[in-house]
Amino acid sequence: MPEPCPDGYQEICALKELKALKTIGFTYLKGEQELNAFIVYKKGEIYAYQNSCPHTGVTLNWQPNQFLSFDEEVIQCAMHGAQFRINDGFCQRGPCRGQSLVGIEVAICGEIVIICPSNKE
Numbered sequence: 001m002p003e004p005c006p007d008g009y010q011e012i013c014a015l016k017e018l019k020a021l022k023t024i025g026f027t028y029l030k031g032e033q034e035l036n037a038f039i040v041y042k043k044g045e046i047y048a049y050q051n052s053c054p055h056t057g058v059t060l061n062w063q064p065n066q067f068l069s070f071d072e073e074v075i076q077c078a079m080h081g082a083q084f085r086i087n088d089g090f091c092q093r094g095p096c097r098g099q100s101l102v103g104i105e106v107a108i109c110g111e112i113v114i115i116c117p118s119n120k121e
Contacts, residue, residue, distance in 0.1 A: 009114040012039060012106065018046070018113055023067040025051060028104075028115050037104055038067050039113060040075065042086050046113060048104040049089050053077045055096035075101070 012018075012026050018041045025038045036051035036059055051059045051067075055077070061067050062078030069076040074092070075084040082094025089101030105116040 006109075006114075006116065009107075009109065009116065012113045012115055015108060015111050015113055021065055022072065023061075024065050025061060025067070026115075037115075038065075039106060040067065040086050042072075045087070046106055046108070047086055047089075048106040048115070049075070049084075049101040050104060052102070053079060053082060053096065054091065054099035054101065055080060055082055055094070 010028055013024050018024055018039060022042070023038055023040050025036065027034050027036055029035075037048060038051050038061065039046055039048045051061065053060055056079060058077070058079045060075065060077045067075050069083065075086055075089070076082070077094065080095050082091050082096050084091050084101055089103055091097050091099050107114055107116055
């Protein structure tokens, strides 16, 4: 029997939708502030980050749900081309080299991807 979803969770998307698209942008509330974020599905793992470049604070995506480089190997900022590792958000190339994206805790609950309540405080 699947684990019940924790109280206070927010549904992001269906797992099968994420597998098909590979990246999905979403918003969530942290306290009373609405924040932009995105999730990445790669090799069976899910990673989530705030959608904000450490260099200028702009959103990273160049189109809705488009956060990856053309070869889908790195997260790429549409503004100045900074490249971030998918597995930890570390910037390995570009004007914010050495800085990292802010990670967000997500989980799979049944067949949906959720943002964990700890991120909302």
